[in-house]
Amino acid sequence: MSQTVRTRPEGSTRALDEAYDTALLDLDGVVYAGGDAIAHAPESLAVAREAGMALAYVTNNALRTPDAVAGHLTELGIPTDAADVITSAQAVARLISEQVPDGSRVLVIGGEGLRVALRERGLEPVDSADDEPVAVVQGYGGPNLAWGRFAEACYAIARGVPWFASNTDLTIPSARGIAPGNGAAVEVVRIATGAQPQVAGKPLPPMHRETVLRTGAERPLVVGDRLDTDIEGAFNGEVDSLLVLTGVTDGAQLLAAPPHHRPTYVDVDLRGLLTGQPEVVADGDGFACGGWVAAARGERLELEGDGEAIDGLRALCAAAWTAAGDGTCGLDGAKSLARLGV
Numbered sequence: 001m002s003q004t005v006r007t008r009p010e011g012s013t014r015a016l017d018e019a020y021d022t023a024l025l026d027l028d029g030v031v032y033a034g035g036d037a038i039a040h041a042p043e044s045l046a047v048a049r050e051a052g053m054a055l056a057y058v059t060n061n062a063l064r065t066p067d068a069v070a071g072h073l074t075e076l077g078i079p080t081d082a083a084d085v086i087t088s089a090q091a092v093a094r095l096i097s098e099q100v101p102d103g104s105r106v107l108v109i110g111g112e113g114l115r116v117a118l119r120e121r122g123l124e125p126v127d128s129a130d131d132e133p134v135a136v137v138q139g140y141g142g143p144n145l146a147w148g149r150f151a152e153a154c155y156a157i158a159r160g161v162p163w164f165a166s167n168t169d170l171t172i173p174s175a176r177g178i179a180p181g182n183g184a185a186v187e188v189v190r191i192a193t194g195a196q197p198q199v200a201g202k203p204l205p206p207m208h209r210e211t212v213l214r215t216g217a218e219r220p221l222v223v224g225d226r227l228d229t230d231i232e233g234a235f236n237g238e239v240d241s242l243l244v245l246t247g248v249t250d251g252a253q254l255l256a257a258p259p260h261h262r263p264t265y266v267d268v269d270l271r272g273l274l275t276g277q278p279e280v281v282a283d284g285d286g287f288a289c290g291g292w293v294a295a296a297r298g299e300r301l302e303l304e305g306d307g308e309a310i311d312g313l314r315a316l317c318a319a320a321w322t323a324a325g326d327g328t329c330g331l332d333g334a335k336s337l338a339r340l341g342v
Helices: 041-050 066-075 088-097 112-120 147-158 182-193 205-215 227-237 251-255 270-274 309-324 334-340
Strands: 022-025 054-059 085-087 105-109 124-126 135-138 163-165 171-174 177-180 220-224 240-244 265-267 281-283 286-289 292-297 300-305
Touching: 022 205, 041 054, 041 270, 054 066, 054 205, 066 085, 066 112, 085 088, 085 205, 088 112, 088 135, 088 163, 088 205, 105 112, 105 147, 112 124, 135 147, 135 182, 147 163, 147 182, 163 182, 171 182, 205 220, 205 227, 220 227, 227 240, 240 270, 251 309, 251 334, 265 270, 265 309, 286 309, 292 309, 300 309, 300 334, 309 334
Parallel strands: 022 054, 022 220, 054 085, 105 124, 105 135, 135 163, 220 240, 240 265
Antiparallel strands: 171 177, 281 286, 286 292, 292 300
């Protein structure tokens, strides 16, 4: 795939909920964290929906069923149907179903979300390597997943059974901070077996395909908080993206982003769906946005001016990404980021 290297966030004269027909929203770190709604999320999504934007919730978390996720979102003040939820469990179940006979047994290392998704595709979930599974699937099973479940996966894989993973996110946001995600659990099995799983979730194509099949989106906008899943997934799918700063990505990571991790737009939170996006323009040897001008000088990224912090970050992105080209920016932006508080 050949794409033009992005060197600055784009501007939009139209509100994003008017410019795109469907928002493909990540959940953890975007809509909620630790089960609680993120500030401004319910109100912003309600306005976007009333404006005619379709909302689809796309998550790499394979633990809960779409019904459970929809119920949780509804409780948070975001009315949602199960059909509006697309999970990596659904994506990996489809991937498995395309490679094994209908009705096959699949060893599940994970939660109810995987079991429901497998049954939807005509497959039978089982719990033991001795149940003669034809595939092993691993997804996030929550903080209390028993260690013995990893052993079952290893036994089956050692017998030559193909291994699938819903996703490989190393971390997951929680109310108390960043916790180990399914990717950390996948590493346990990989180290023990030496095998490599087929992976379905973001940022890989099976998840994007699942999302498009279920939503029918024609002008989608991926909205996420992670560069290595949400934004890279949008890049791989050749669709636009909005990074919100309510989850795991901080300013330093954003400035250092290689081309496939650079979002189309950057905003503080989901209120960014309801507005246009300011243009970042060349200004002398730097880049201006709002009241800020950022430039790469020597070994540092320098920032001058004042105004909204997010505009300063957008200007810094332009300076950093332009300096990096198709690589990763190694310039020191710590002082400028500290000034912005991001």
